[in-house]
Amino acid sequence: MLFHVRMDVNLPASMPEAEATALKATEKAQSQALQASGQWRHLWRIAGQYSNISLFDVSSIDELHQLLSQLPLFPYMKIQVMPLCRHPSSIREDDR
Amino acid sequence: MLFHVRMDVNLPASMPEAEATALKATEKAQSQALQASGQWRHLWRIAGQYSNISLFDVSSIDELHQLLSQLPLFPYMKIQVMPLCRHPSSIREDDR
Amino acid sequence: MLFHVRMDVNLPASMPEAEATALKATEKAQSQALQASGQWRHLWRIAGQYSNISLFDVSSIDELHQLLSQLPLFPYMKIQVMPLCRHPSSIREDDR
Amino acid sequence: MLFHVRMDVNLPASMPEAEATALKATEKAQSQALQASGQWRHLWRIAGQYSNISLFDVSSIDELHQLLSQLPLFPYMKIQVMPLCRHPSSIREDDR
Amino acid sequence: MLFHVRMDVNLPASMPEAEATALKATEKAQSQALQASGQWRHLWRIAGQYSNISLFDVSSIDELHQLLSQLPLFPYMKIQVMPLCRHPSSIREDDR
Amino acid sequence: MLFHVRMDVNLPASMPEAEATALKATEKAQSQALQASGQWRHLWRIAGQYSNISLFDVSSIDELHQLLSQLPLFPYMKIQVMPLCRHPSSIREDDR
Amino acid sequence: MLFHVRMDVNLPASMPEAEATALKATEKAQSQALQASGQWRHLWRIAGQYSNISLFDVSSIDELHQLLSQLPLFPYMKIQVMPLCRHPSSIREDDR
Amino acid sequence: MLFHVRMDVNLPASMPEAEATALKATEKAQSQALQASGQWRHLWRIAGQYSNISLFDVSSIDELHQLLSQLPLFPYMKIQVMPLCRHPSSIREDDR
Amino acid sequence: MLFHVRMDVNLPASMPEAEATALKATEKAQSQALQASGQWRHLWRIAGQYSNISLFDVSSIDELHQLLSQLPLFPYMKIQVMPLCRHPSSIREDDR
Amino acid sequence: MLFHVRMDVNLPASMPEAEATALKATEKAQSQALQASGQWRHLWRIAGQYSNISLFDVSSIDELHQLLSQLPLFPYMKIQVMPLCRHPSSIREDDR
Numbered sequence: 001m002l003f004h005v006r007m008d009v010n011l012p013a014s015m016p017e018a019e020a021t022a023l024k025a026t027e028k029a030q031s032q033a034l035q036a037s038g039q040w041r042h043l044w045r046i047a048g049q050y051s052n053i054s055l056f057d058v059s060s061i062d063e064l065h066q067l068l069s070q071l072p073l074f075p076y077m078k079i080q081v082m083p084l085c086r087h088p089s090s091i092r093e094d095d096r
Numbered sequence: 097m098l099f100h101v102r103m104d105v106n107l108p109a110s111m112p113e114a115e116a117t118a119l120k121a122t123e124k125a126q127s128q129a130l131q132a133s134g135q136w137r138h139l140w141r142i143a144g145q146y147s148n149i150s151l152f153d154v155s156s157i158d159e160l161h162q163l164l165s166q167l168p169l170f171p172y173m174k175i176q177v178m179p180l181c182r183h184p185s186s187i188r189e190d191d192r
Numbered sequence: 193m194l195f196h197v198r199m200d201v202n203l204p205a206s207m208p209e210a211e212a213t214a215l216k217a218t219e220k221a222q223s224q225a226l227q228a229s230g231q232w233r234h235l236w237r238i239a240g241q242y243s244n245i246s247l248f249d250v251s252s253i254d255e256l257h258q259l260l261s262q263l264p265l266f267p268y269m270k271i272q273v274m275p276l277c278r279h280p281s282s283i284r285e286d287d288r
Numbered sequence: 289m290l291f292h293v294r295m296d297v298n299l300p301a302s303m304p305e306a307e308a309t310a311l312k313a314t315e316k317a318q319s320q321a322l323q324a325s326g327q328w329r330h331l332w333r334i335a336g337q338y339s340n341i342s343l344f345d346v347s348s349i350d351e352l353h354q355l356l357s358q359l360p361l362f363p364y365m366k367i368q369v370m371p372l373c374r375h376p377s378s379i380r381e382d383d384r
Numbered sequence: 385m386l387f388h389v390r391m392d393v394n395l396p397a398s399m400p401e402a403e404a405t406a407l408k409a410t411e412k413a414q415s416q417a418l419q420a421s422g423q424w425r426h427l428w429r430i431a432g433q434y435s436n437i438s439l440f441d442v443s444s445i446d447e448l449h450q451l452l453s454q455l456p457l458f459p460y461m462k463i464q465v466m467p468l469c470r471h472p473s474s475i476r477e478d479d480r
Numbered sequence: 481m482l483f484h485v486r487m488d489v490n491l492p493a494s495m496p497e498a499e500a501t502a503l504k505a506t507e508k509a510q511s512q513a514l515q516a517s518g519q520w521r522h523l524w525r526i527a528g529q530y531s532n533i534s535l536f537d538v539s540s541i542d543e544l545h546q547l548l549s550q551l552p553l554f555p556y557m558k559i560q561v562m563p564l565c566r567h568p569s570s571i572r573e574d575d576r
Numbered sequence: 577m578l579f580h581v582r583m584d585v586n587l588p589a590s591m592p593e594a595e596a597t598a599l600k601a602t603e604k605a606q607s608q609a610l611q612a613s614g615q616w617r618h619l620w621r622i623a624g625q626y627s628n629i630s631l632f633d634v635s636s637i638d639e640l641h642q643l644l645s646q647l648p649l650f651p652y653m654k655i656q657v658m659p660l661c662r663h664p665s666s667i668r669e670d671d672r
Numbered sequence: 673m674l675f676h677v678r679m680d681v682n683l684p685a686s687m688p689e690a691e692a693t694a695l696k697a698t699e700k701a702q703s704q705a706l707q708a709s710g711q712w713r714h715l716w717r718i719a720g721q722y723s724n725i726s727l728f729d730v731s732s733i734d735e736l737h738q739l740l741s742q743l744p745l746f747p748y749m750k751i752q753v754m755p756l757c758r759h760p761s762s763i764r765e766d767d768r
Numbered sequence: 769m770l771f772h773v774r775m776d777v778n779l780p781a782s783m784p785e786a787e788a789t790a791l792k793a794t795e796k797a798q799s800q801a802l803q804a805s806g807q808w809r810h811l812w813r814i815a816g817q818y819s820n821i822s823l824f825d826v827s828s829i830d831e832l833h834q835l836l837s838q839l840p841l842f843p844y845m846k847i848q849v850m851p852l853c854r855h856p857s858s859i860r861e862d863d864r
Numbered sequence: 865m866l867f868h869v870r871m872d873v874n875l876p877a878s879m880p881e882a883e884a885t886a887l888k889a890t891e892k893a894q895s896q897a898l899q900a901s902g903q904w905r906h907l908w909r910i911a912g913q914y915s916n917i918s919l920f921d922v923s924s925i926d927e928l929h930q931l932l933s934q935l936p937l938f939p940y941m942k943i944q945v946m947p948l949c950r951h952p953s954s955i956r957e958d959d960r
Contacts, residue, residue: 014301046179065277083142091131143195144273157815236290244375291467352469368528419570433657542661620757622755629676811954
């Protein structure tokens with residue numbers, strides 16, 4: 001089950017640099033584990049922005065929310081979720 | 097070179113059904129040819145909307161515009177384009 | 193799996209009254225069948241608007257899109273979908 | 289009398305963690321009491337967001353405002369209220 | 385129970401003048417009957433716009449929706465509804 | 481001369497509670513004096529929000545601005561003003 | 577009493593050219609009469625748009641609405657009104 | 673050459689009162705000098721807001737930007753600029 | 769004097785194809801004459817849209833408005849104008 | 865390959881002046897080096913705003929993102945990117 005997710009990161013200017021660096025390192029590790037498991041299917045940077053476009057492949061909405069809300073940067077991100085489905089013109093049975 | 101494209105289709109209510117059917121058939125054929133060539137990399141339907149999320153993989157901006165502006169539904173679509181690049185946390189060298 | 197759906201209906205002024213009446217009757221029948229099957233879990237009118245708030249209970253995103261896109265009024269509606277999940281403060285295991 | 293309520297929570301980054309934890313615990317208790325009394329009829333989390341969709345069942349607008357404005361998180365929430373009524377296509381006399 | 389209602393009227397340019405005149409006359413009569421009954425408590429024109437600000441005093445949300453949706457201009461209006469309640473600084477027990 | 485005014489209050493999280501309490505008390509006193517004089521004709525709370533809808537009855541735009549800009553909460557409010565006039569369908573000569 | 581008015585004109589594509597020409601001529605004559613009387617104090621074109629910025633100097637809100645709603649192009653304009661008053665830093669007692 | 677400028681002032685709550693008072697005094701002096709020179713042609717307060725509508729009469733865009741960006745409140749203002757020109761219905765050759 | 773102009777073209781679906789073709793040919797000729805004279809300094813297509821970004825180099829706002837409002841597609845375009853000036857970090861005295 | 869970029873700078877009020885001055889000096893040096901290399905093709909100030917319009921000429925989206933994200937002011941800017949291509953009415957083969 002595919003969800004299109006856009007994340008816009010906005011760290012407060014007052015956050016100490018060491019804290020920001022640590023947060024980003026944990027975020028990266030967690031993101032890469034989810035990519036390796038196949039749940040975080042695609043991850044792209046939007047050019048010129050501290051934002052990403054991601055595709056999640058999960059078996060329920062609850063699973064999606066667990067993944068997103070446990071990200072270290074969750075409190076500092078604006079997140080938008082759109083459910084996707086097969087397009088009738090797609091040439092792939094299971095485009096992921 | 098990857099571009100994220102969202103297309104929202106809006107056919108005028110006054111278009112004869114035969115014309116709409118023909119337009120959609122040509123659109124589908126053209127879309128599938130571009131998918132087969134690898135230029136239209138992904139194509140998903142947004143649930144509940146006459147809209148899609150697409151990933152295009154092209155070698156120039158001009159190529160992207162040629163592909164999009166020659167689609168039969170182009171005059172009836174609102175199209176938004178965002179350039180994408182590699183995300184530093186991606187586990188893939190070339191995520192497409 | 194729950195989805196929150198808002199539908200705003202906008203029939204073109206040029207539609208003959210008989211056609212509108214027929215469309216609405218089919219829409220009503222189809223909606224009531226989906227309510228009876230449990231897929232269209234809740235259906236409310238927003239006061240003062242030709243709009244509704246609905247809760248759908250389906251087993252996949254594809255099922256949701258099939259239900260919505262086959263509604264007779266689909267071409268005349270603006271539809272917004274939000275995936276919902278269990279709230280940690282809910283007193284119900286399975287609030288529907 | 290049903291009201292559709294969306295709450296978006298935004299705690300200031302400067303709030304001490306202990307204060308935030310205490311606030312959330314009181315909020316949860318108060319929310320669960322209102323759910324038990326039947327006034328807070330439904331409570332769902334919007335996937336990927338620190339936001340909820342709720343249905344309130346109250347006997348007056350004043351009662352609704354009292355409930356909402358006394359929530360511990362009230363000063364930190366953006367709240368949107370929409371009055372709902374019976375939809376003519378609903379199969380239930382009293383859909384709640 | 386008070387509701388704040390804003391109505392923006394937008395008649396299609398294609399409507400014959402006689403039809404528009406008849407619609408407005410019926411609308412006016414119906415509006416004045418509701419004002420006389422006390423349900424349509426206030427009615428003001430917004431300067432420079434074909435729009436009004438109204439206060440409705442009704443005993444239920446269903447009653448409000450019945451009144452609004454039976455107005456002859458309902459299909460041609462954008463309507464926004466906000467529930468109002470007593471302000472703690474008001475000097476009147478029952479400001480209407 | 482009637483003006484429709486919406487005020488949305490937003491006190492900074494950093495304001496000491498004693499200062500906030502004092503500000504609100506002065507605001508209430510000043511608001512009640514203006515209500516008593518007939519200049520602040522109506523004052524309602526919007527349900528679920530720290531906002532009000534007000535009607536001012538003043539003899540000039542300058543008078544309106546003086547009243548609003550001298551409110552203690554003025555620096556913390558977003559204010560929107562709309563001039564109102566008699567509606568041709570109103571049954572009252574002087575609806576206030 | 578000064579009001580700042582922005583008008584955006586949007587004539588329907590279906591309007592016969594002769595009708596449009598006649599409307600604009602009447603509009604111009606009426607506008608110039610109001611300028612001559614001093615009620616339509618300033619009139620500027622916004623560069624690149626079929627829009628104007630105007631200053632009206634009237635003795636009441638009702639007078640302003642009468643002037644605007646009787647303009648021949650009124651049904652085809654989006655109009656926004658803002659009440660203005662003396663700025664404390666203005667060097668003129670009566671800036672018009 | 674006329675430019676329509678809207679300025680919305682937003683001083684940070686953390687600014688010491690003495691600093692704010694000094695800033696505003698310098699702003700006022702600078703504004704009045706520019707009014708006296710004829711460059712800042714009109715200056716009005718928008719009722720109910722810490723905002724103004726201004727008309728600038730300058731000989732180049734660079735001159736306009738110099739004037740605006742050297743204002744003491746520039747860092748705390750949202751500024752919107754619109755170029756204006758003669759309206760074909762204006763009765764004045766040179767409306768300023 | 770430089771102005772940044774964005775034009776979004778929207779031809780009505782009801783326009784006969786011959787009329788559209790003729791309009792576009794005249795538009796192209798007129799645009800190329802203005803480019804040759806140096807007044808229409810740059811002209812780019814926005815990828816995926818029937819829109820352009822243009823830079824105009826004119827000696828007055830009136831000249832700019834004359835150029836834009838005499839374009840054959842003017843009635844069918846949404847146009848946004850922003851005045852530009854020299855950037856203090858530019859390495860060119862006269863970047864055009 | 866051309867990209868249209870708009871940057872809106874927003875330095876936090878709490879940043880010490882020395883830090884701001886240093887940041888801007890580094891930004892200026894880096895911007896001028898990129899202009900000299902031909903990658904930052906045009907740079908204009910938007911009149912009345914702490915914002916610029918820029919044209920970048922790069923060989924890939926990754927190159928564009930590297931340039932933008934390494935700017936010293938990147939954390940304090942809102943950046944919008946639009947891919948541009950040749951306009952069919954342009955008189956230049958390679959308008960830059």
